[in-house]
Amino acid sequence: MKKESPSWRQFEQLVARIERDSRPFGWEVRSPDRIRSKITGRLREVDASIRIQSESGEKLVLVECRERSSKQDVTWIEQLATKKESLGAEELIAVSSRGFTNDARATAKYFGIELKKLEELSVTDINPVLKLDFVLYPHARFELLNVACRRFRSLEWKLPNNDFDFDLPSGISTTDNIFENAETGFSWSLNHMWHDLQEAVNPFAYVPRSGRSIVRSAGFPYPGNVRLRLKDRSEVLGDVLMTIRLWFDIERVTLEAATRRTYISNNGSALQRIEFASEMRGYEDWRVSLQAPHDASDTSSIRGGFEKPEATEQEDKRYRWIRLA
Numbered sequence: 001m002k003k004e005s006p007s008w009r010q011f012e013q014l015v016a017r018i019e020r021d022s023r024p025f026g027w028e029v030r031s032p033d034r035i036r037s038k039i040t041g042r043l044r045e046v047d048a049s050i051r052i053q054s055e056s057g058e059k060l061v062l063v064e065c066r067e068r069s070s071k072q073d074v075t076w077i078e079q080l081a082t083k084k085e086s087l088g089a090e091e092l093i094a095v096s097s098r099g100f101t102n103d104a105r106a107t108a109k110y111f112g113i114e115l116k117k118l119e120e121l122s123v124t125d126i127n128p129v130l131k132l133d134f135v136l137y138p139h140a141r142f143e144l145l146n147v148a149c150r151r152f153r154s155l156e157w158k159l160p161n162n163d164f165d166f167d168l169p170s171g172i173s174t175t176d177n178i179f180e181n182a183e184t185g186f187s188w189s190l191n192h193m194w195h196d197l198q199e200a201v202n203p204f205a206y207v208p209r210s211g212r213s214i215v216r217s218a219g220f221p222y223p224g225n226v227r228l229r230l231k232d233r234s235e236v237l238g239d240v241l242m243t244i245r246l247w248f249d250i251e252r253v254t255l256e257a258a259t260r261r262t263y264i265s266n267n268g269s270a271l272q273r274i275e276f277a278s279e280m281r282g283y284e285d286w287r288v289s290l291q292a293p294h295d296a297s298d299t300s301s302i303r304g305g306f307e308k309p310e311a312t313e314q315e316d317k318r319y320r321w322i323r324l325a
Contacts, residue, residue, distance in 0.1 A: 004284070011067040015095050015118060016048040018263050018273050019063060021291045021303040027052050035060070035087045044087060061091040065118075072096045074103040081111040105266070114266065121260040127272055129296050133255055135276035135288045138209045138248040144174065145215065145243045147190065152224040152238035164241060172230075179237075180227050193220060193242065204246055213247035251280050262294065270294040273304075285309045 005013070016031035023029065031048035048063035064080055066072055077094065084092040094100075094108065095116045108115050148164035172178070174194075177187035197203060197218050207214055220240040228235045259275040272294050277287040289304040296302070 008065075008067045011097065011118070012047045012065045014259070014261065014273075014275075015063060015065050015263075017275075017289065017307075018118075018261070018271060018291065019048065019050060019093075021273075021289070022263075022271055023050065031063075035062075035089075037086045038088045039086045044083070046083075046087070059091075060087070060089045061093065062087065062089045063093045063095065065095045067097045069098065071099045071101050072104055073101045074107045077104045077107045077111070077113060080113055081107075084111070084113070108266075116266065117264045119262050119264070121262045121272055121274075123255060123260070125262075126255075126260065126274065127292060127294055127296055129299050129302065130272055130274055130290050130292055131255065132274070132276070132288075132290060135253045135258075136209075137251040137253065137278045137280065137283065137286065139251060139278075139280055139283065140204050140207075141247050141249050142203075143245045144190070144194075145245055147172075148241040148243070149228060149235065149237055150239040150241075152222070152236045154238075155223060164239070165235075178229055179240075180229055182225050182227050182236075190242070193240070197242070203244065204248075207246050207248060209248050209250065211247060211250055213245050215243060215245050217241055217243045249280075251278060253278065 013031055016029055020027075020029040028051040029048060030051070033046050033049040034043040035046060035049065036043050046062050047065045050061035050063065052059040052061070062084060064083070066076065072094070077100075080092055080094055091112070091114065093114045093116055095118055097118055099117045100108070100115055105115060107113075147168040149166055149168065150164045168190075172190075174190040177189050177192075179189070179193075180187040203216060203218070218241070220242070222237050222239065224236060224238065226237045228237050253276040255274070255276075257276075257279075259273075259277060261273050263271040263273065270293070271291055273289065273291040275287045275289045278284060285308070287307050289307060290302055291304050292302045
């Protein structure tokens with residue numbers, strides 16, 4: 001299970017997403033980022049960066065965030081002014097969850113630092129163009145009901161007519177390498193077969209999103225070179241038939257449960273953002289987001305969409321592990 005990020009990091013990531021969706025397409029937002037100091041030559045971390053490519057070169061904007069219980073004072077702004085200069089940034093945006101003191105505002109104006117505040121947004125204050133009552137996430141679920149085996153008979157393969165010789169025991173581990181290629185010595189498990197099936201077809205195609213399950217079977221024919229190795233028997237196989245129950249659990253994320261924020265600039269302009277994030281384990285980074293100016297009058301100004309992180313090699317199959325019922 002993925003470890004949840006601390007709240008301050010979630011705050012930074014949310015700010016980065018807001019900045020990304022408020023900028024023209026093609027501007028690159030990184031969070032976090034590491035930038036080399038013009039003074040020491042060492043890499044320094046920033047909460048987020050915005051990079052704008054132009055004919056004259058790259059423009060760098062830094063974004064620094066603080067989620068604290070009180071207003072940020074002049075000390076932090078002075079530190080940021082030094083950081084802005086040492087990293088060669090043209091602009092710097094300071095974001096606070098509680099705002100800034102008057103001295104901090106005056107100092108930020110002197111050093112050319114833009115101040116922004118990220119605060120909670122009530123349901124009643126949401127711009128009507130952003131009001132979406134709920135989002136439904138369909139989460140794929142599956143259960144291996146049975147594995148039937150047919151001994152090898154002939155190289156003249158024919159579709160088995162339910163004449164299977166035996167079923168694998170219900171308590172067998174789906175991760176044990178019980179199948180072996182007699183020619184190469186390569187071995188694999190039922191779980192590998194489940195993965196191979198997903199590579200070949202989408203087993204969830206046409207499965208209803210209503211929560212109702214369906215049962216499907218998948219056959220694996222072998223030309224007499226595959227052996228099943230169990231503790232009490234060894235068989236040369238001709239066919240393996242997996243019977244699987246498939247369904248979708250439907251997760252409903254309401255507007256009341258969604259993340260709702262206002263992103264206020266020091267010039268008085270503000271953005272509203274709503275994120276409907278899944279709370280299902282393993283899907284925490286799935287979200288539908290909507291963002292628009294607080295005074296938007298139509299949907300043409302909305303930015304957002306569905307976000308899903310790129311899977312690692314270990315996570316590249318949504319329906320990764322199967323077990324025998």
